[in-house]
Amino acid sequence: MxxxxxxxxxxxxxxxxxSEEYWEQARREFVSRYGGTWGDDAQQAVMGANTRQWSRYIREAFDIPLTEEEIAAAVIARMQELYHDHLxxxxxxxxxxxxxxxxxxxxxxxxxxxxxxxxxxxxxxxxxxxxxxxxxxxxxxxxxxxxxxxxxxxxxxxxxxxxxxxxxxxxxxxxxxxxxxxxxxxxxxxxxxxxxxxxxxxxxxxxxxxxxxxxxxxx
The missing domain is CATH 3.40.50.1000 (HAD superfamily/HAD-like)
Structure with missing residues (x-):
């Protein structure tokens, strides 16, 4: 050494x-369920953020009627599905x-x-x-x-x-x-x-x- x-x-x-495209897809799909649109500005806002930070951003920016923990769990579960289908x-x-x-x-x-x-x-x-x-x-x-x-x-x-x-x-x-x-x-x-x-x-x-x-x- x-x-x-x-x-x-x-x-x-x-x-x-x-995986950045997977993250974008998972968040876009989640936000769309609540009538929101995940754009480039949102993607840039959470680049590098930890789970607490991006789940808080999603809840506040899109007025999601869930806790930050519930938001994180849903997005992470979708990421696991995407990874399972294709890494x-x-x-x-x-x-x-x-x-x-x-x-x-x-x-x-x-x-x-x-x-x-x-x-x-x-x-x-x-x-x-x-x-x-x-x-x-x-x-x-x-x-x-x-x-x-x-x-x-x-x-x-x-x-x-x-x-x-x-x-x-x-x-x-x-x-x-x-x-x-x-x-x-x-x-x-x-x-x-x-x-x-x-x-x-x-x-x-x-x-x-x-x-x-x-x-x-x-x-």
């Missing part, structure tokens, strides 16, 4: 699986995880609830590659706040400056940078990150297929 990099933290949605793996995701698992302790730092994170990792066949799983639901503030990355590094037993994050979104890149990690950005094509935030990443790749683990050895 290199002296510089002691751990690696992966985002999930939009990085390992192309939208992104190119290079599994090889990148397996290559790095041979060299470093790995963690996940995701805005998804823990049940969905573990479900996806199991379906990918890489659950055993990760030392820890951290959800924004476990911290006070979701991305772009650094909370989830601080907790992920703590669980790995590494200082943030000794860790590298893989991220795809504006909120995710900003969160990892704010926590003090180096960042490898793999921009989401459907929901591209803000160019000013993307420029702050240490490395930008068009796809995980282009990732060479030797880069981290050089760091």
């Amino acid at each position: 290199s002296q510089g990099v002691r751990g690696v933290v992966f985002d999930l949605d939009g990085l390992l699986v192309e 939208p793996l992104l190119p290079g995701a599994i090889p990148a995880v397996r290559a790095l698992a041979d060299r470093y302790p790995l963690a996940v730092a995701s805005s998804s609830p823990p049940v969905l994170i573990r479900f996806v990792l199991a379906e990918m066949g890489v659950a055993e590659c990760f030392q820890s799983v951290t959800s924004s639901d476990e911290v006070a503030h979701g991305k772009p706040a650094p909370d989830v990355y601080h907790l992920a590094c703590e669980r790995l037993g590494v200082a943030p400056e000794q860790a590298v994050a893989f991220e795809d979104s504006t909120a995710g890149i900003a969160a990892a940078l704010a926590a003090g990690l180096r960042v490898i950005a793999v921009p989401n094509r459907s929901y591209p990150p803000d160019p000013d935030v993307l420029r702050r990443a240490d490395l930008t790749l068009p796809s995980l297929e282009e990732f060479d683990p030797a880069v981290l050895e050089q760091w």
Whole structure:
């Protein structure tokens, strides 16, 4: 293991699986039941938010006559159905995880609830590659706040400056940078990150297929 990099933290949605479109579909379907229309502004408003934050947003923005817990449960259940029907793996995701698992302790730092994170990792066949799983639901503030990355590094037993994050979104890149990690950005094509935030990443790749683990050895 290199002296510089002691751990690696992966985002999930939009990085390992192309799930942002699933989240949008699940929320759009839910809101439409109550006469609402889920648009681009709503999708951007909840990017990076944890479950408490996005369920509160839905209840308040669309005047849903349910508790935040009931809203979250309905949307998460729909996500599990979508994942069960088809897991939208992104190119290079599994090889990148397996290559790095041979060299470093790995963690996940995701805005998804823990049940969905573990479900996806199991379906990918890489659950055993990760030392820890951290959800924004476990911290006070979701991305772009650094909370989830601080907790992920703590669980790995590494200082943030000794860790590298893989991220795809504006909120995710900003969160990892704010926590003090180096960042490898793999921009989401459907929901591209803000160019000013993307420029702050240490490395930008068009796809995980282009990732060479030797880069981290050089760091």
